[in-house]
Amino acid sequence: MRKLFGYVCLFVVLTSGLNANQIFVSTAGSDTNSGTIDQPLLTIPKAMSVAAAGDTIYLRGGTYSIHSTINISKSGSSESNYYLFAYPNERPILDCTGMPVSSSYRCVNLKGRYWHIKGIAIKKAGDNGMNISGSNNIVENCSFSENGDTGLQLGSGASNNQIINCDSYYNVDPSQGNADGFAPKLDVGTGNYFYGCRSWQNSDDGWDGYLRPSDSVSTTLENCWSFMNGYLKNGSRSSGNGNGFKMGGGDNGNADSLRHNMILKDCLSFDNKVKGFDQNNNRGSMTLLNCTAYRNGTNYQISAGLKSGSVLTVENCVALGSYGSLASFAVQKTNSWMSPFSATESDFVSIDTTGVRGPRKADGSLPDVPFMHLVLGSQFIDAGTNVGLPYVGSAPDLGAFEFDATATVAHATTNGAPHVFELLQNYPNPFNPSTAISFQIPARSHVLLKVYDVLGREVATLIDEDKSTGFYSTQWNARNVSSGVYFYSIRAGNYTAVKKMIVMK
Template identity: 50%
Template sequence: MKGKVIEMRLMSVWIVLTLMWVGCNDEEPTPTEVLVSSLSVRGEFIEDGGSSQMSVIVTPEDATNQKVDWSVSNQEVATIDETGVLTAVTNGIVTVTATATDGSAVTATKSIRVSGVQGPIVLVESISLSVEDITDGREKQFSVEVLPTNATNKDVEWLVSDESIAEISEEGLLKPLKNGSVKVKVEAKDGSGVQTEEEIVITGVADVSDGIVVDNSNDLLSAIANASPGDKIYLRGGNYAFGSTISFNKDGQEGNLISLIAYPNDSERPVFDFSAMSENSSNRGIQLSGDYWYVKGIDVFNAGDNGMFISGSNNLIEFCYFYENSDSGLQIGNGAANNTVLNCDSYYNADSSIENADGFACKLDAGDGNKFIGCRAWQNLDDGWDGYLRGTDNITTTYENCWAFLNGKLKDGSVGGGDGNGFKTGGSDDKLLKHHAVYTNCIAAGNVVDGFDHNSNRGDVVLYNCGAHGNGRNINFGTGNIANSLTIKNTFSFEGGGDSYEATTTDISNNGWQNGLTTNASDFVSVDIELLKSPRKTDGSLPDIDYLKLVSGSDLIDQGVNVGLDFSGAAPDIGPFEFEN
C-alpha cells in the first residue's frame, strides 16, 4: 500500500514537470493584420503648367500596409509617378486614383484641373478694324477681327489720336467729347507689333461748356440749391433715387433762365425716382417755386403726391415725362402764372384709393396765362387735364396740339373710380368761378366719361380744329350752371355719346356735324386710338401718325372757316390735322 502511494506521487510530479516543459517551449502567436478601410486623396490644382504633389490619408491610422498605387484617367492631360507627383501634359481635367496595395481593394479619387500649359505660340498676323463716323454725338461700340483665329493671345489695346475729341474704353466703346476728326488705333498685345488705324469724323456733340455736368444725386441737389440766373445744369442719363421733395426755389431772370437739361444725346433719360416716398399729400416729387426755370428732358416717377408742382411763374417745362405718381403728374397752383408746358407726357398716375390723380392740372388757385403745347395725357385715373378752381377766378389757360385719351382707366386698362374726362375745362365748389379755356388742334379720344367737359365752368371756352372720338360723351356742355360762352369751329365728333353745346352765348359753326356733313371712320386713314401712344420724335415733338388723318375724298376737307390757324387749300379742313397729299 505504501508503494502504491509513492508511485502515484511520482506520477503526479511527472505530469506537472511535463506541463511545465511544454509551456516553456511554446512560440509567440502571430498578430492579426489590420486592413485599410478608406482612403482620401489630397492635392492642389495645377495652374502653372507644372506639377502637383498628391498625397493620401489612410484610415485606420494603424493599417498594416499603407502603401498605395497611383494612376490617372487620361495620361494625355497629366501623368503621375509612384510617389504621387502629378505632372501636367496639356490643359484639361484629369481624375487621380489611389488604390490600397494590401488586398483590401479600397480606392479613392480626386479631379484635378490642369491649366497654364503653354503650347506653341501663334502670333497675330492681321487686325481688321470696324468703325464708322458718328453723326449724333452718341457713344459707339467698335469691333475688330483678329487673325489667325487660333492666335495664342488675341487681346488688343484701343487708342485714339486725340483724347480731347474722344475717349475709348478697353472694350472699344468710343465716347465723343466734341466734334472733329480722330484716329482710332488698335494694337495687338502679343508682341507681334501688328496694328491698324482708321479715321472717323464726329458730329452732333452738344457743347456743354456753358454749364456744369452732374451725374449723381448729391451733386445734382447741390447744383439746384446753389443755382443762379444763367446757370445751366446738364444731367447725365440714369436713375436718381430720392426719398424727399426736391425744392427748386431759386429765381432766374427774364432772358437769363436757370436751366436743368438732360445731357444731350445720352442713350438714356435721367429719371427722378421717388419710389422710396410713401403716399402722402406732402410728398410731392419736385416743388418748383422759383421763377424763370427751364427744365428739359427729365422723367419724374412714383412720387407720393404730384410728380411736379409748379407755384412759380414764367417757367418752361419741355420734353418731360410724369408717370405712376400718386396725384397729378404735373400740377400748376398757388398763383403760378405764364408757365409753358411743352411736349410733355403724363400717364399712369393714380392714388391707392383708385379715385384721384390727373395727368396735368392747372387748377384750384392757379394763376393766369399758363399754356400746354404738344402734350399728351393718357390712362390717368381721374382726368387727362383738370381745370377745377378753388380760390381764384377769371383765369385763362391755353391748350395747343394736346391729346387726352383713355383717361379714367388704370395702367392695366381697367376702369378706375376717377372722373374719367379728357379735358375738364373748369368747375368750382360754388359753381360760379370762371376758367376760360382755348383749345386748338386738340384731340380727346377714348376717355371713359367726357372728352371735352363743361363741369359747371362759368367761363368762356373755345374749341378750334379739335377732334373728339369714342368718348363716353364727346363734347358735353349742359344747361346746368351754364358756361358764359362756347365757341366751336372746324371740329368733329363721332362714335361717342350724345353731345351738348349749351352756353349763354354760343358761336358754333363749320363743324363735322353741321352743313350736311357727317363724320365717321371712313373719313380717316386710321381710328386706332393706340397710335396716340407712339414714341415722340427725337426732338420731343409729337409723332407723325395716321390716327384721324383725313383720307383723300373726305367731305371734311376745305369745309372749315378761317380762325387764324395755318391751313392749305381753299379753306381750313375740319379736325386737328390738315389733309396731306
C-alpha cells in the same frame, strides 16, 4: 470812340461767358466734386445751390433715386433763365420709388421763376410728380408717370408757364378720384400754356381746370392728346372721374360762378371713360377750335349756363359718333355734326389708335400716326372756317389734323432735297379703307403712280403729273374694291418700282 466800343463789346462777351456756367450731375458723381463734366456732382439740390441765373445744370442719363422733395426756389429773370437740362441724347430718370404716399412727398416743387427744365422723366412720387407754384417757367419734353397724385399740377398763383411736349400717364392716387395727368387747378394763376402734350390712363382726368378759389383765369391748350383717362395702367376702370379735358368747375356746383377761360386748339380726345371735352360747371369762356373727339363716353358735354359775359365757341370741330351735348347759346361754325356734314369712318385714314403712346420724334414732338387724320376726298378737307390757325389748301379743314397731300414723310426728313428715287412701303399695311403711299424724287419728273390688282388690271391712277424734286405722300382709299393683294407702281423719269399692299376688310 470806336476802340472804346470794341472794348465794351469784348467785356460783355467775356462776362456773359464767365457768368454762364455749366454744372454737371451724374449718378456716378459726388457732391464734393467740382461739378465739371469730368467731376460731376451727385445731386440736383447741390447743383442748384451753386448755380446762378444763366447757368445750365446738365443731368447725365440714368436713374436717380429720390427720397425727398426737390425744391426749386431760386428765380431767374426774363433776361437770364436758369436751365435744368438732360444732357443731350441722354434721359435722366427721377425715381421716387419708396416715397410715402402723402402730400409732403412731391418729387419736384418748382417755386421759382424763369426756369427752363427739359428732358427729365419723373416717376412714382408720393404726391405730384411736379408741382409748379412759380411763374414764367418752361417745362419741356418731360414725363410724369405712376405718381401718387396728379402728374404735373399748377397752383398757388402759378402763371405764364409753358408746358411743351410733355407726357403724363398712369398717375393714380389712393382714392383714384384726384390724380389727373395735367392740372392747372384750384388756386392756379393765369396765362399757362400747354403745347404738344399727351395725357393717358390717369385715374381721374387727363386735364383738369377745377377752381377753388381762383376766378377769371385763362389757360390755353394746343395740339394736345388726352385718352383712356379713368382707366388704370392695367386697363381696368378706375373709380375716378375719367374725363379727357375737364375745363373748369368749382365747389357746390360752382355756386361762386368761377370762370376758367379755356382755349383748346387742335386737341384730340378719345377713349376717355366719361367725357371727351367736359365743361364740368365752368362759368367761363370756352373756345374749342379744330378739336377732334372719338369714342369717349360722351364726346362733348358743354351745356350748362355761363356767367354773363362768357362765351362758348365751337368751330371746325369733329366728333366721330354722337357729338354729345352743346348749349343752345354756343357759337358754332362748321362742326362735323352740322349740316351738310355727316362724319363716317371713311373720312379718316385710320381709326386704329396703334402708336398713340409711341415714342416722340427726336425734337420732342408728337409721333406721326394716321389715327383720325383725314383721308384724301374727305368731306372735311377745306370745308372749315378761318379761325386764325395755319392751314393748308384753300381753307382750313375740320378736326385736329390738317390734310396735306404733299406732307413730308416722317422717316425721310433728311436735310435738303432727296438724292435718290425711292418708293416707300405704304402705311398702314394691311389697311382698311385707306393708306398712305410715299415716294421721293431727286429731280423734276413726270410721275405716274397707279394701282393694279393681282391680275394686272388697273384699279386706280393716283398721280399723273409733273412733280418737282421732293418728298411726297398720297392717300389711296380702297373703299370700292374687295379685300386682297394689290400692287402700286411708280414711274418717274427712268425710274420704276412696284410694291405690294393688302386691303383687309
